[in-house]
Amino acid sequence: MAIAANVAPSERVTYEDLCTMTAAEARGHFRNGAYSGHTAGIAPGMLQGNVVILPADLALDFSRFCQRNPQPCPLIGVTDTGDPMMRTLGDDIDIRTDVPAYRIYEYGELKDEVTDISDLWQDDFVAFAIGCSFSFEDALIQDGIRLRHLEQNKTVSMFVTNLMTEPAGPFSGGTVVSMRPLPIQDAIRASAICARFPQAHGQPVHMGDPAEIGITDINAPDWGDPTEFRDGEIPVFWACGVTPQNIVRSAKPPFCITHAPGRMLVTDVPAWATDSKKLKS
Amino acid sequence: MAIAANVAPSERVTYEDLCTMTAAEARGHFRNGAYSGHTAGIAPGMLQGNVVILPADLALDFSRFCQRNPQPCPLIGVTDTGDPMMRTLGDDIDIRTDVPAYRIYEYGELKDEVTDISDLWQDDFVAFAIGCSFSFEDALIQDGIRLRHLEQNKTVSMFVTNLMTEPAGPFSGGTVVSMRPLPIQDAIRASAICARFPQAHGQPVHMGDPAEIGITDINAPDWGDPTEFRDGEIPVFWACGVTPQNIVRSAKPPFCITHAPGRMLVTDVPAWATDSKKLKS
Numbered sequence: 205m206a207i208a209a210n211v212a213p214s215e216r217v218t219y220e221d222l223c224t225m226t227a228a229e230a231r232g233h234f235r236n237g238a239y240s241g242h243t244a245g246i247a248p249g250m251l252q253g254n255v256v257i258l259p260a261d262l263a264l265d266f267s268r269f270c271q272r273n274p275q276p277c278p279l280i281g282v283t284d285t286g287d288p289m290m291r292t293l294g295d296d297i298d299i300r301t302d303v304p305a306y307r308i309y310e311y312g313e314l315k316d317e318v319t320d321i322s323d324l325w326q327d328d329f330v331a332f333a334i335g336c337s338f339s340f341e342d343a344l345i346q347d348g349i350r351l352r353h354l355e356q357n358k359t360v361s362m363f364v365t366n367l368m369t370e371p372a373g374p375f376s377g378g379t380v381v382s383m384r385p386l387p388i389q390d391a392i393r394a395s396a397i398c399a400r401f402p403q404a405h406g407q408p409v410h411m412g413d414p415a416e417i418g419i420t421d422i423n424a425p426d427w428g429d430p431t432e433f434r435d436g437e438i439p440v441f442w443a444c445g446v447t448p449q450n451i452v453r454s455a456k457p458p459f460c461i462t463h464a465p466g467r468m469l470v471t472d473v474p475a476w477a478t479d480s481k482k483l484k485s
Numbered sequence: 486m487a488i489a490a491n492v493a494p495s496e497r498v499t500y501e502d503l504c505t506m507t508a509a510e511a512r513g514h515f516r517n518g519a520y521s522g523h524t525a526g527i528a529p530g531m532l533q534g535n536v537v538i539l540p541a542d543l544a545l546d547f548s549r550f551c552q553r554n555p556q557p558c559p560l561i562g563v564t565d566t567g568d569p570m571m572r573t574l575g576d577d578i579d580i581r582t583d584v585p586a587y588r589i590y591e592y593g594e595l596k597d598e599v600t601d602i603s604d605l606w607q608d609d610f611v612a613f614a615i616g617c618s619f620s621f622e623d624a625l626i627q628d629g630i631r632l633r634h635l636e637q638n639k640t641v642s643m644f645v646t647n648l649m650t651e652p653a654g655p656f657s658g659g660t661v662v663s664m665r666p667l668p669i670q671d672a673i674r675a676s677a678i679c680a681r682f683p684q685a686h687g688q689p690v691h692m693g694d695p696a697e698i699g700i701t702d703i704n705a706p707d708w709g710d711p712t713e714f715r716d717g718e719i720p721v722f723w724a725c726g727v728t729p730q731n732i733v734r735s736a737k738p739p740f741c742i743t744h745a746p747g748r749m750l751v752t753d754v755p756a757w758a759t760d761s762k763k764l765k766s
Contacts, residue, residue: 292651
C-alpha cells in the first residue's frame with residue numbers, strides 16, 4: 205500500500221529534524237502529510253499512544269476492556285463521541301490527521317493504510333489512546349539499560365501468550381507481549397523502573413521460560429523481528445499495545461481504525477506524569 | 486429513613502465481629518441484611534470502593550469522566566451492562582445486595598436509602614466502583630501517622646473546591662476534597678505514601694492555604710465534621726470519592742443509585758495491588 209502518495213516532496217521533513225522538535229511541532233508535520241514514518245525518538249520524554257477508533261456502540265465495552273486490562277491497555281485518553289479532538293492529551297490534537305499513518309479495518313480485515321482519515325470520520329466515532337512502550341524504553345535507556353532491538357535497528361519481538369485478558373463484550377483473547385533479552389541484573393532494574401510507568405504498560409508480566417506463558421519458539425515472534433540472545437541473558441516480557449489491536453481485530457467490528465504499527469500518537473503529556481492530564485500551557 | 490427494617494435482630498452481626506472476617510465473609514453479612522453500617526476497618530488491607538450505578542446511556546460518558554479525572558475517580562471496576570456481578574473485584578460480588586446501604590436518586594434528588602436494590606435493578610444498569618480513602622488511611626496509620634478524625638471518631642471534613650474536573654458529557658464540576666490536619670513532616674511522608682496508592686486517590690492535591698483551592702472557611706466543611714487543628718499543623722487535601730457522587734447528582738440523571746456515605750463496597754483486591762484484578766482463588 206502506498207503511503208502518503210498525496211504529499212508533495214517539498215513539504216517533507218526528515219526524521220532527524222522531527223527529533224529536535226516539540227510534540228506539537230512534530231504533529232504539525234504529520235498533519236500536513238510531511239511525514240508518515242515511525243515515532244520512536246520523536247519528542248523524547250512525552251507520552252506516546254496506540255490509537256483505536258470505534259463506533260460509539262462498541263465504545264463502552266472497549267472502555268471496560270481497557271479498565272479491566274490496565275497492563276496491556278493503559279487508557280490515556282478518550283475523545284467525546286464524534287469529537288475528533290483528543291482534548292485531554294494536548295491543546296490541539298486532531299485525531300483525524302495528527303497520527304503519521306492509520307490502518308482501516310472492516311470486519312477485522314485490513315483494508316487500507318492512509319495518512320489522513322478526515323474523509324472517513326463519522327459522528328459516532330470514539331477514539332481511544334493507549335500508552336505504549338516507547339515511554340518506558342526511553343526511561344530504561346536513560347538508566348543505562350541497553351535494548352538490543354533498538355541498537356540493531358529492528359522491531360521488537362512480539363508474541364501472543366496464554367495470559368488471558370479479562371473479557372468485555374466482544375473483546376477477549378490472549379495478552380500480546382513484547383520481549384527484550386536482558387542480563388538478570390538489568391531485568392530486575394528494568395522491573396523497578398517500569399513499575400513507575402503504569403501508563404506505559406508498567407512492570408514486566410513475565411521473565412524467564414517462554415513456555416510458561418505459551419510461547420513455543422522465542423525465535424519466531426508473531427510480530428516484529430527475532431531478537432539475538434547473548435550469554436547470561438533471559439527474556440523479559442512486557443504487556444504490549446498490540447493486545448488491544450489484536451483483540452479488536454478478532455472481535456471483527458464492521459469498522460475500525462488504528463494507528464499503523466510504530467506510527468503513534470505523540471502527546472503533550474510527559475511520560476512520567478502520574479495522570480494523563482496535559483501540561484497547562 | 487429507616488435502614489434495614491426488614492432484618493431480623495437475630496441475624497445481626499456486630500461491627501467488631503465483622504472486623505475479624507475476610508472481605509467475602511463480611512459481604513455475606515451485608516447481603517443477608519445483618520449489617521448496614523460503615524465499612525472503615527472491615528477487611529483491613531483490602532481495596533474498598535465508592536459505588537455509582539447508572540443506566541447504560543450515561544455509562545460511556547461516566548467512564549470518560551473517570552478516565553479524565555483519575556485522582557477523584559480512580560475507576561477500579563465496571564460491571565457488564567445489566568450484569569449485577571462485579572466480577573473483576575471478587576469471586577461472588579452481587580452489587581445489588583453486597584453493599585451495606587444504598588442511596589436512590591431521581592433527577593439528582595435523594596429519594597430513599599435502602600439495604601438492597603434487587604427490586605430496582607434493571608437490564609440496562611452499569612455499576613462503577615471507584616477507589617476510596619479508607620485504603621490510604623490504613624497505610625498512613627500503619628506508618629505511624631495519626632489521623633485526628635479517626636481518633637476522635639468523626640467523619641473527615643470534605644469541601645467542594647475550585648479545582649475543576651475535566652468534563653465528559655453531562656458530568657462536570659469542582660473536585661471534592663477530604664482534609665486532614667498534619668504536621669509538615671507527616672504531610673511530606675503522607676504524600677510519598679499515598680503516591681503508591683493511585684487506586685485510592687493517590688498523593689494529595691493541595692496542602693496549606695485553603696483559599697488557594699476556593700475554600701473560604703476550613704471550619705465549615707460541605708460534608709462531614711469540622712476537624713480540630715493543633716499547633717504546627719497544616720491542612721492536607723486529597724481528592725475525594727464524593728466528587729463523582731456530587732457530579733452525578735448535579736447532572737440530574739433520571740435515575741441513579743450510589744452507596745450510602747461510609748458504607749462502601751469491600752472487595753477481594755488488596756489495596757496495594759498495582760491493578761484492580763482480584764486475587765486468584
